[in-house]
Amino acid sequence: MKLSGKVAVVTGAASGMGKAIAELFAEEGAKVVVSDLNVEHADQVVKGIEAKGGTAVAVAANVAVEADVQRLIDSAVEHFGTVDILVNNAGIMDNFVPAGELTDELWEKVFAVNATGPMRTTRKVLPIFTEKKKGVIVNIASAGGLFGSRAGAAYTASKHAVVGFTKNVGFQYANLGIRCNAIAPGGVNTNIAASLTAPSPFGAERASVGMAVNPRVGEPQEIAKVALFLASDDSSFVNGTTIVADAGWTAY
Numbered sequence: 001m002k003l004s005g006k007v008a009v010v011t012g013a014a015s016g017m018g019k020a021i022a023e024l025f026a027e028e029g030a031k032v033v034v035s036d037l038n039v040e041h042a043d044q045v046v047k048g049i050e051a052k053g054g055t056a057v058a059v060a061a062n063v064a065v066e067a068d069v070q071r072l073i074d075s076a077v078e079h080f081g082t083v084d085i086l087v088n089n090a091g092i093m094d095n096f097v098p099a100g101e102l103t104d105e106l107w108e109k110v111f112a113v114n115a116t117g118p119m120r121t122t123r124k125v126l127p128i129f130t131e132k133k134k135g136v137i138v139n140i141a142s143a144g145g146l147f148g149s150r151a152g153a154a155y156t157a158s159k160h161a162v163v164g165f166t167k168n169v170g171f172q173y174a175n176l177g178i179r180c181n182a183i184a185p186g187g188v189n190t191n192i193a194a195s196l197t198a199p200s201p202f203g204a205e206r207a208s209v210g211m212a213v214n215p216r217v218g219e220p221q222e223i224a225k226v227a228l229f230l231a232s233d234d235s236s237f238v239n240g241t242t243i244v245a246d247a248g249w250t251a252y
Helices: 016-027 039-051 066-080 104-132 153-172 201-213 220-231
Strands: 007-010 031-036 055-060 085-088 135-140 178-185 242-245
Touching: 007 016, 007 066, 016 031, 016 039, 016 055, 016 085, 016 220, 031 039, 031 066, 039 055, 055 066, 066 104, 085 104, 085 220, 104 135, 104 153, 104 178, 135 153, 135 220, 153 178, 178 220, 220 242
Parallel strands: 007 031, 007 085, 031 055, 085 135, 135 178, 178 242
Antiparallel strands: none
């Protein structure tokens, strides 16, 4: 098993890509901390993992709240002794709101979850990783973090921030045995659209221009396999980069 004996923290793990990543990591031998705002759904994921012989624990956490991040990583250490792998998956959409319609409130809300959250969890695990000179961070970015109009202005900017943060951490901590990479998924069949409440007609129309060339929508399990590659020693020479997983959509 590729992650035997490892401890992995996965945020936003009650559904979608996070759930698939948590389940696959557990199958590959990791002890998994299933973190999410929705602790009831996180508990269900844990029960599913345990039913298959895996080891997991659910921890309620809002990555936009510093105290929750502190408790999340502290809980992982309390339960399993350390952290070896961090997957920053939690994220929200922004209703395709363009810059001209953007409010401070929406901008700050999206950045708090999509960009500040990964920074805080990373900041919290780095002392653990640097002490043992080993650790892996996998950030879930987006095709929207590489291109200009796959979502609204706040989401696009936040995911670009994740890509830049990934490069920075990957290079600066490389000599300490720490790797940090990102995945940029294209369209994936998850419930993130639930965070779309009242899409901007203008923004949605502009963002939809490239949708027609999308070969297909992916499944969460397909992204989980990429995350497993990045979290395991199979990717030991891969650091500070972003892997696009989109069926060729952005190659157009």
